[in-house]
Amino acid sequence: MGIDKTTALYETFKSKLQVLSGECFRVNTAKEAGELVCKVMKEKGINNVALLNSAISLKGEFVNQISQAGITVYTDHFREVTPEAHAGITQVDYAIAEFGTLIQARNDASVDDRLCSTLIPIHIALVSTATMMPTLAEAMTTIHQLPQIPGFVGFITGPSRTSDIERVLTVGVHGPKQLIVIFVDEQVEGVA
Amino acid sequence: MDKDFKTKISKALGDDVLRGALGRFGDAYTLARAKAYEGYDFDALSENIVQVKSYAANHIDEMMDQFEKAATARGAKVYRAATAADAKKYVSDLVKKKGIKRIVKSKSMVSEEILLNDDLIADGIDVQETDLGEWIVQLAGQHPSHMVLPAIHMTKEEVATTFSGHLKRVEQPVIAELVKTARVELRKKFLEAEMGISGANIAVAETGTLMMLTNEGNGRLTNTLPPTQVFLVGMEKFVRKFEDAQHIIQALPKSATGQLITSYVTMITGPTPAYYADGTVKDKDFHIVIIDNGRRKMFNDEKFKKTFQCVRCASCLNVCPAFQLLGGHVYGHIYTGGIGTILTNFVNSERDAKNPQNLCLQCGKCSEVCPGKLDIPQMILELRNRMGEKDGIGAAPKFALDVVSNRRLFHSMLRVASLAQLPFSKGQPVIRHLPMFLSGLTEKKSLPTVAKVPFRDVIKKVKQEVKKPKGKVALYAGCLIDFVYPKIGEGIIAGLNEKGYEVIFPDGQSCCGAPATYMGDRKNARKCAVMNIEAMEAEKVDYVVSGCPTCTHALIDSFKELVQDDPTLLARAEELSRKSRDFSKLLFDLGGLPAGGDGVPMKITYHDSCHLKRSMGVFAEPRKILTDTAGVELIEMKESDRCCGFAGSYSIKFPEISGPILDRKMKNIEETGADFVVVDCPGCLMQIGGGLDKKNPKIKVIHTAELLLQKRKKAKMNKK
Numbered sequence: 018m019g020i021d022k023t024t025a026l027y028e029t030f031k032s033k034l035q036v037l038s039g040e041c042f043r044v045n046t047a048k049e050a051g052e053l054v055c056k057v058m059k060e061k062g063i064n065n066v067a068l069l070n071s072a073i074s075l076k077g078e079f080v081n082q083i084s085q086a087g088i089t090v091y092t093d094h095f096r097e098v099t100p101e102a103h104a105g106i107t108q109v110d111y112a113i114a115e116f117g118t119l120i121q122a123r124n125d126a127s128v129d130d131r132l133c134s135t136l137i138p139i140h141i142a143l144v145s146t147a148t149m150m151p152t153l154a155e156a157m158t159t160i161h162q163l164p165q166i167p168g169f170v171g172f173i174t175g176p177s178r179t180s181d182i183e184r185v186l187t188v189g190v191h192g193p194k195q196l197i198v199i200f201v202d203e204q205v206e207g208v209a
Numbered sequence: 210m211d212k213d214f215k216t217k218i219s220k221a222l223g224d225d226v227l228r229g230a231l232g233r234f235g236d237a238y239t240l241a242r243a244k245a246y247e248g249y250d251f252d253a254l255s256e257n258i259v260q261v262k263s264y265a266a267n268h269i270d271e272m273m274d275q276f277e278k279a280a281t282a283r284g285a286k287v288y289r290a291a292t293a294a295d296a297k298k299y300v301s302d303l304v305k306k307k308g309i310k311r312i313v314k315s316k317s318m319v320s321e322e323i324l325l326n327d328d329l330i331a332d333g334i335d336v337q338e339t340d341l342g343e344w345i346v347q348l349a350g351q352h353p354s355h356m357v358l359p360a361i362h363m364t365k366e367e368v369a370t371t372f373s374g375h376l377k378r379v380e381q382p383v384i385a386e387l388v389k390t391a392r393v394e395l396r397k398k399f400l401e402a403e404m405g406i407s408g409a410n411i412a413v414a415e416t417g418t419l420m421m422l423t424n425e426g427n428g429r430l431t432n433t434l435p436p437t438q439v440f441l442v443g444m445e446k447f448v449r450k451f452e453d454a455q456h457i458i459q460a461l462p463k464s465a466t467g468q469l470i471t472s473y474v475t476m477i478t479g480p481t482p483a484y485y486a487d488g489t490v491k492d493k494d495f496h497i498v499i500i501d502n503g504r505r506k507m508f509n510d511e512k513f514k515k516t517f518q519c520v521r522c523a524s525c526l527n528v529c530p531a532f533q534l535l536g537g538h539v540y541g542h543i544y545t546g547g548i549g550t551i552l553t554n555f556v557n558s559e560r561d562a563k564n565p566q567n568l569c570l571q572c573g574k575c576s577e578v579c580p581g582k583l584d585i586p587q588m589i590l591e592l593r594n595r596m597g598e599k600d601g602i603g604a605a606p607k608f609a610l611d612v613v614s615n616r617r618l619f620h621s622m623l624r625v626a627s628l629a630q631l632p633f634s635k636g637q638p639v640i641r642h643l644p645m646f647l648s649g650l651t652e653k654k655s656l657p658t659v660a661k662v663p664f665r666d667v668i669k670k671v672k673q674e675v676k677k678p679k680g681k682v683a684l685y686a687g688c689l690i691d692f693v694y695p696k697i698g699e700g701i702i703a704g705l706n707e708k709g710y711e712v713i714f715p716d717g718q719s720c721c722g723a724p725a726t727y728m729g730d731r732k733n734a735r736k737c738a739v740m741n742i743e744a745m746e747a748e749k750v751d752y753v754v755s756g757c758p759t760c761t762h763a764l765i766d767s768f769k770e771l772v773q774d775d776p777t778l779l780a781r782a783e784e785l786s787r788k789s790r791d792f793s794k795l796l797f798d799l800g801g802l803p804a805g806g807d808g809v810p811m812k813i814t815y816h817d818s819c820h821l822k823r824s825m826g827v828f829a830e831p832r833k834i835l836t837d838t839a840g841v842e843l844i845e846m847k848e849s850d851r852c853c854g855f856a857g858s859y860s861i862k863f864p865e866i867s868g869p870i871l872d873r874k875m876k877n878i879e880e881t882g883a884d885f886v887v888v889d890c891p892g893c894l895m896q897i898g899g900g901l902d903k904k905n906p907k908i909k910v911i912h913t914a915e916l917l918l919q920k921r922k923k924a925k926m927n928k929k
């Protein structure tokens with residue numbers, strides 16, 4: 018993908034997400050992503066986080082960075098920690114610019130991936146910029162062409178929301194109240 | 210229609226809270242939907258939905274076999290339930306076998322349909338709805354009133370009271386706080402649940418994938434936490450290919466809530482890992498129950514097959530004038546609104562659909578927004594006809610319709626009525642029960658009297674000046690123009706004469722049969738069709754013109770259908786159909802009138818008749834003709850194509866619903882500041898005229914043909 022096209026897609030994604038009160042950033046390297054995560058968490062007063070390690074977080078030495086920032090970081094026992102943790106960090110597999118959508122499509126359908134992105138009030142999602150697709154149509158084809166459709170494919174578009182009482186929009190119901198998306202340009206090899 | 214039903218209606222209408230909520234939502238919804246579709250081609254999208262869904266409908270067994278094979282290969286257990294009882298038994302046996310005590314559910318309309326909760330609760334199981342709206346309704350001991358917004362009929366105060374009663378502590382009526390309470394309370398339930406039950410929006414045959422579109426995150430939690438999982442899937446959810454699902458993922462959120470996409474789309478293929486009570490992570494025990502419960506019968510019925518294309522977005526309810534006033538509960542069962550009535554007919558019983566089918570105005574607004582391209586009013590009419598054929602339509606209406614389909618009797622009665630000069634509100638019982646325009650119940654509007662000289666006599670005296678004769682047009686007047694508004698007929702003659710056409714009036718014509726059609730009396734409707742096909746002799750003219758879109762719709766569409774069984778008549782009906790036009794459409798097709806008009810300033814607004822706009826797609830034509838007339842200034846009203854509430858006999862059957870619908874039309878008219886409302890339908894003319902008479906007699910209502918007659922006749926006189 019050319020630089021211009023990537024930037025255009027990123028801008029679309031960002032504007033769609035912001036309408037839904039999601040926060041969106043883009044950094045060059047995994048290391049910078051870690052720094053940004055620390056900064057954001059400090060600003061939000063988060064003092065513990067469930068981190069499901071991924072290619073980006075490993076490369077960016079998130080565990081070190083976050084601990085050094087004085088924030089407790091949990092990297093296992095997620096069934097116990099996620100109901101109480103202040104935030105969760107996961108890496109997602111794709112993004113769709115059309116709606117500002119993230120896609121979780123791990124071939125192991127990891128339950129920890131879902132816990133760290135659903136039970137916590139603030140979800141910080143890492144995504145490799147190169148996985149951005151323009152449209153839903155492309156995303157559907159991409160998923161279908163995987164060797165096997167993962168047991169769990171989750172599209173996430175903004176924080177959870179409801180309008181069930183008097184049609185008044187309230188952000189944050191059963192899922193996260195805040196969604197922070199960080200695009201990382203550096204290509205990081207390895208498991209998501 | 211029984212008394213209880215009427216009582217329910219008046220209760221709903223008396224509920225200000227409900228009406229306020231529904232009204233606000235209706236307005237906001239229309240805007241949100243339009244915005245969500247910006248940059249998307251709605252027609253193309255819905256065409257895609259029609260394609261993928263109709264394919265699945267035509268291959269339903271293949272779909273199910275494929276799905277079962279694919280899902281089983283991935284480790285799912287698939288069960289096909291023929292009835293609600295079968296489905297419930299399967300779930301309940303599973304619960305018992307596994308000793309399950311706690312269940313969380315994310316939204317599933319089909320589980321409401323089969324009343325699954327009742328059975329589980331009777332077995333002592335703790336079952337929690339987790340969708341906020343569903344949870345509220347569950348705690349309040351009610352049923353959802355809307356497919357997408359189950360608790361739209363409740364205020365925050367009522368929700369607070371419901372929560373307080375349940376939690377035994379005082380909850381404030383602050384929406385953000387109430388949502389927080391739900392999060393906290395239900396979080397506990399999620400974490401301790403042993404089984405999750407969810408519905409699906411889409412089932413993909415080739416991959417065995419189930420998809421659900423949700424916003425609150427409860428769907429994700431239900432699919433993540435409990436180690437045993439059950440999906441309840443209605444038979445209509447299938448699509449063939451994985452990519453086919455994208456059209457529904459595109460359209461459903463936009464149509465349902467005006468979102469580009471829901472916060473979450475979850476796709477599940479086979480069991481996924483979960484934490485078990487002992488802390489180990491293993492694949493879930495994963496069950497899929499495919500539910501028929503009357504669906505197959507519905508899809509096998511040619512007239513109702515298209516219900517398979519319904520994606521349950523509820524946009525048809527959101528735009529329905531009756532639903533907007535009444536909300537969902539009057540419909541009596543789980544599925545509400547027009548589409549709900551049809552579903553109820555098949556998944557519950559015909560008897561259950563009998564009352565609610567009456568609520569359809571036949572305005573067609575729903576079909577305009579339906580992403581599955583369902584013709585809901587047509588299907589409701591089919592139900593009505595079948596019910597009429599089976600149980601009769603009641604003695605009084607039957608007698609009235611028998612009269613109407615007997616030309617001589619009907620016309621002589623009308624003449625007698627005109628001589629007596631009785632306002633029909635005080636007429637005799639026979640006349641009171643004549644459908645449509647002859648009835649009383651004039652709370653919100655005054656009714657016109659029958660004209661002294663019917664149009665069929667007027668036309669004999671009209672001198673037709675045709676300069677360069679081009680051909681002949683047969684005028685089909687219909688009851689209202691013939692006997693109540695003959696002036697409209699004069700206007701039609703004048704306009705067509707000017708275009709070079711002589712207008713003839715075939716004497717044998719009579720009522721178009723619409724009253725019978727819309728009351729479910731197919732026999733009398735057919736009689737009317739035959740009478741008119743024969744009378745109009747379309748073979749002998751260039752066009753057949755009508756100034757009433759309801760009649761035109763009958764000429765173009767209904768007659769053909771009614772005489773399908775008779776090839777000779779059908780051929781004639783087809784010829785009639787091809788040649789028939791509504792007045793403004795014909796005038797427009799003939800190139801409109803040359804510049805003219807008296808030039809006197811006249812501020813008008815235009816009301817679109819339901820039939821003209823939606824059955825015939827005519828709306829630009831009359832506007833062009835009107836504004837081409839010197840002096841005429843058109844100011845568009847809000848919701849110009851929203852039904853005026855007349856809807857034939859509807860305004861007689863349900864004056865209490867028709868009245869408020871008319872009120873809204875009045876308000877929209879008044880807001881324009883126009884002095885005239887122009888219409889192309891004498892039914893609308895009567896309804897709106899009656900309303901204005903009572904509320905704002907300064908504003909006048911006039912038919913396009915009559916306006917042209919006035920403005921152009923004057924022009925000619927001026928020239929002299």
Ligand code: SF4
Binds near residue numbers: 522575
């Ligand atoms: S009938 Fe059409 S508009 Fe109504 S719920 Fe179904 S898809 Fe939506």
